[in-house]
Amino acid sequence: QVQLVQSGAEVKKPGASVKVSCKASGYTFTSCSMHWVRQAPGQRLEWMGWINAGNGKTKYPQKFQGRVTITRDTSATTTYMELSSLRSEDTAVYYCTRDMVAPFDYWGQGTLVTVSS
Amino acid sequence: QSVVTQPPSASGTPGQRVTISCSGSSSDIGSNYVYWYQHLPGTAPKLLIHSNNQRPSGVPDRFSGSKSGTSASLAIRGLRSEDEADYYCATWDDSLDGWVFGGGTKLAVL
Numbered sequence: 001q002v003q004l005v006q007s008g009a010e011v012k013k014p015g016a017s018v019k020v021s022c023k024a025s026g027y028t029f030t031s032c033s034m035h036w037v038r039q040a041p042g043q044r045l046e047w048m049g050w051i052n053a054g055n056g057k058t059k060y061p062q063k064f065q066g067r068v069t070i071t072r073d074t075s076a077t078t079t080y081m082e083l084s085s086l087r088s089e090d091t092a093v094y095y096c097t098r099d100m101v102a103p104f105d106y107w108g109q110g111t112l113v114t115v116s117s
Numbered sequence: 118q119s120v121v122t123q124p125p126s127a128s129g130t131p132g133q134r135v136t137i138s139c140s141g142s143s144s145d146i147g148s149n150y151v152y153w154y155q156h157l158p159g160t161a162p163k164l165l166i167h168s169n170n171q172r173p174s175g176v177p178d179r180f181s182g183s184k185s186g187t188s189a190s191l192a193i194r195g196l197r198s199e200d201e202a203d204y205y206c207a208t209w210d211d212s213l214d215g216w217v218f219g220g221g222t223k224l225a226v227l
Contacts, residue, residue, distance in 0.1 A: 004161075035216070045162075045205055047216035061215035095161070102167035103152060103216065104207065109161050 002026040004096050004108035011114045017084040020111045022096030029077040030054040032100035036070060036081040040092040050099065051079060086115045121145060123206060123219035130227050134194040137222045139206035141187050145217060149209040151189040153182055156203040156221075165204075166191060193224075201226045 007021040022034065035050040049060035051070040058070050069082045079096055094111045097104040122140045129135040139151060153166040164173055166182035169189065181192045189208075193200055206219040 037218075044220045045207070045218040047218070059215075061213065097162075101173065102164060102171075104154065104162070105164045105167070105173065107161035107163070 002098070002106045004098065004106055006094075006096060006108040006111045009112040009114070011116065012086050014087055014115055014117055016086050016115075017082060018086060018113050019080055019082040020094050020096075020113070022079045022081075022108050024077045024079070024098070027098075027100065029072075030074055032098055034070075034072070034079040035097045035099055035104060036068075036079075036094060037097055037104070038092040038094045040089065043092075046092075048081065048083075048094075053079065083113075086113075088115050091115045121206060121208065121217050121219040123204075123222045125220065126223045126225065128225040128227055129193075129196045131196055131198065133196045134192060135196060135224065136193075137191045137204050137206075137224070139189045139191070139219045141189075141208060143187060144212040145187075145208045145210040146184065146189055147187040148211055151182065151184050152207045153180075153191045154205045154207065155200075156205065158203075162205070196226055198226050200224060 003025045005023045010018050012018050030053050033050045033052045036048040037045050039045050048064050049070050051058045053072050067084050072079045091114050096108040098106040150168045154162045155165050156162040165180050169184040170182045179195045183190050204222045210217045
């Protein structure tokens with residue numbers, strides 16, 4: 001069955017970067033795209049961008065352009081999301097979520113990133 | 118700036134039918150599909166409805182979706198205690214050139 005397993009919780013200082021991984025299994029990794037979505041405490045879900053796992057093309061919303069980088073390793077069937085210049089407002093649960101049958105059709109378990117001095 | 122709006126809360130008793138609305142504009146819901154997700158705290162969100170009204174395999178037919186103009190709705194009939202969760206709508210926004218989510222609706226089964 002489809003599984004998306006994310007890396008563990010992170011605590012970072014303001015100004016640092018964080019890289020979260022998402023290991024996929026149970027389907028053909030290169031046949032779809034992977035999105036990253038986050039949810040800060042008390043806030044709505046927020047789309048951070050996606051990567052076409054087949055050709056590596058990415059798309060980011062204007063809000064995150066220049067600060068987020070999504071990559072993939074096809075041999076490891078893993079997608080990565082790196083967010084730089086962290087600030088307290090980036091404290092959130094970060095999810096990877098697949099786009100194949102439909103956008104966001106399967107989700108990872110979430111990774112809590114805490115930004116605190 | 119797109120704002121897709123949902124009521125913050127909804128409630129019903131077991132067996133009842135409840136609906137959750139999702140309101141947008143011509144650049145988002147008005148011109149794109151709507152998707153619905155169920156999120157129980159501490160778990161991964163789950164796709165309930167795609168392409169306005171299509172249920173993925175495994176989703177009970179108690180859940181249904183509809184869309185009219187710039188609004189969409191999720192209906193849950195035969196409410197059960199396990200339906201108590203947060204529900205989110207999502208759609209593409211042409212003006213933002215990106216995905217947007219509603220603010221979420223917390224459903225209580227009384």
